[in-house]
Amino acid sequence: DSVIEHIPNMIFLKDANDLKFVRLNHAGEVLLGYNRNQLIGKNDYDFFPTEQADFFTSKDREVLKGRYAVDIADEPIKTPLGTRYLHTKKIPIYDDLGKPLYLLGISEDITEKKAAEQQKLSLLKEQTARAEMERNVRYLSFLSKASAVMSESLDIDTMIKSVASFVAANLSDMCMIDLINEQGDGVQRLAVVYRDPQKQGKAEEFRGKFSWDDSQNRSLSVLHSGK
DSSP: OHHHHHOSSEEEEEETTTOOEEEEOHHHHHHHTSOHHHHTTOOGGGTSOHHHHHHHHHHHHHHHHHTSOEEEEEEEEEETTEEEEEEEEEEEEEOTTSOEEEEEEEEEEOHHHHHHHHHHHHHHHHHHHHHHHHHHHHHHHHHHHHHHHHTSOSOHHHHHHHHHHHHHHHTOSEEEEEEEOTTSSOEEEEEEEESSGGGHHHHHHHHHHTOOOTTSOOOOOOOOOOO
């Protein structure tokens, strides 16, 4: 009796025949908002809405008929103190002949835990939305700056070098821009820029290793601009 009364989870016992409460511990009184004397000898229909009482009763009958434990991970319950959420396990208790005598229920109040999970989920959604918005702002800012760079000069060589410098500074460590002639058999390298000016030599070295040789058969991936 002392152990049951001091367990922080609700423990209740129902008669297997009429499913009336025959025992409730102190944690159950606190959780349900009723004195045990108000519940003993009564069933779920005396305290809960019909739809909810139907659910509790169906689970109780399922336990007694199936002769196995039932685990209800998330069970809302209306009480005088408001809606609470329970994690409930129900098991049958038998007599010496194997006939169900009682139904034993153990319920953990997970209301605060559930609220914390919902708050965490809401915060995560907020952070995701904020990150998406920041990405969009950065994207629009990048497009605006890129447009400004391309408009700085009407000289094609100057513009291409400016674009290469902008790309190397914002998208990669190095940028090389080539111009392929209309026949597709000649390439003119217009710009090669390394983000770190002190490593410009590496860009030139890379350029030398991968210089175009018209005598070799190469496969080209070409991005054509609209006219």
